[in-house]
Amino acid sequence: MRRMPVSGPLICAQALRFASDLGIETFKASTGWLASFLSRNNIVLGTMSCERGDVNKDTVYDWKEKLPTLCEGYEPMNIFNMDETGLFFRDTTRKSYHFKETELAGGKRSKERITVALCASMTGEKLPPLVIGKSAKPRCFGKIKTEKLPVMYRNNKKAWMNTELMKEWLKSVDQKMRRQGRKVLLFLDNAPSHPKISLQNVKIVFFPANTTSLSQPMDQGIIQTLKLKYRKRQLQYILTQMENDKVGSHVLQQISILDAIYWINGSWKDIEVSTIQKCFARCGFAMTIEKTDDKIDEDSDIDEDDVPLAVLKMSNELSGVSFSDLVEMDKCAPVCETETSGIDWEENAADILKSLKSSENVDENDEDEVLDTGACADETVTMDEACDMEEKLKRFALTMGQDKMLTNIMELQELFVASRCEVHSKQTKIEDFFAKKAI
Incomplete structure (x- = not known):
């Protein structure tokens, strides 16, 4: 097996050579002929794996x-x-x-x-x-x-x-x-x-x-x-x-x-x-x-x-x-001694901690108010508000250098994301998705 990629033009070119050798002058390797040839012989287009063929x-x-x-x-x-x-x-x-x-x-x-x-x-x-x-x-x-x-x-x-x-x-x-x-x-x-x-x-x-x-x-x-x-x-x-x-x-x-x-x-x-x-x-x-x-x-x-x-x-x-x-x-990305190219990620990551200076801190005088608010059974917290709180906790852990806290917060983040996915797991129309989101 030669393991060379076989494309449509390559098949057509080889077919023309065979036709010439056989003296068939009227043959034309058209697009329609190629489609029929592939279908007739059960030939499909696939992707070659990285190294398995050379083993x-x-x-x-x-x-x-x-x-x-x-x-x-x-x-x-x-x-x-x-x-x-x-x-x-x-x-x-x-x-x-x-x-x-x-x-x-x-x-x-x-x-x-x-x-x-x-x-x-x-x-x-x-x-x-x-x-x-x-x-x-x-x-x-x-x-x-x-x-x-x-x-x-x-x-x-x-x-x-x-x-x-x-x-x-x-x-x-x-x-x-x-x-x-x-x-x-x-x-x-x-x-x-x-x-x-x-x-x-x-x-x-x-x-x-x-x-x-x-x-x-x-x-x-x-x-x-x-x-x-x-x-x-x-x-x-x-x-x-x-x-x-x-x-x-x-x-x-x-x-x-x-x-x-x-x-x-x-x-x-x-x-x-x-x-x-x-x-x-x-x-x-x-x-x-x-x-x-x-x-x-x-x-x-x-x-x-x-x-x-x-x-x-x-x-x-x-x-x-x-x-x-x-x-x-x-799958085939190089991991050593291979030329790579990329953009310095710090250009994109620089904004992550910009909002740290504006982080909200609880004043000591508001302690009772905070406790009363948390104990209020009638007040509901939306998913967006919960995720926002989780993000602030993450920033707090980063600011204070609390690695154990960060580990727990990242695990909590997965629970938030999984919960949101469950909420939105109901079947919806594809038109609704495109109407709300712009990709």
């Missing part, structure tokens, strides 16, 4: 045969896999439904990306994600120290993995395992940023070259699941913000790297242990803790049935694609 199946088979020997002496709980992925944390797809008589104009597209490194064991133990951004201390962090974040945050100018960051991460994992008295086996791909280093409690094993798309557990659905859950949170956020008549492109620009970090952390926690176990089993790792089927559904943990109707609706109406397709938008 040598014999090499993968030989690798799986060696796995039991490589893993000998290590319990499943001590066998880990780590991989990085790029994430366009502010972006979404550019397709959208619209009325024919209206112009489909979009805003400036954000190319801001971060690198996310995920590591998990055969039994489903998940290490905190490593997130790599451009800025050492983004303004949206406020006074929160980076070591207090729920992820390990590092930075460089390209927001990708390099050898120094990888060494630092490996040494931190080695120290953690040393404290726990564990000897672990860590499987990595042979990326340029992955060094060959000797550690005390972590033994590194590299996958064969050009086989990671089939031999690496993280590539079998774990990273895809995390991204799908991240996009779910992103769409819920967009849905909530557009209820306040905000422009879609502005909503995306207001997503900060702090939001992305907490969405990543929440998505990582939501991934089922069984999903990780199945992905390891699919790559040939013997599951001694639980018998697993050889045929594993790659999307076992990303069923759209648990996604609110309003979110699925937003996926199609705002993005123009199915919900699962959102995961693929940055």
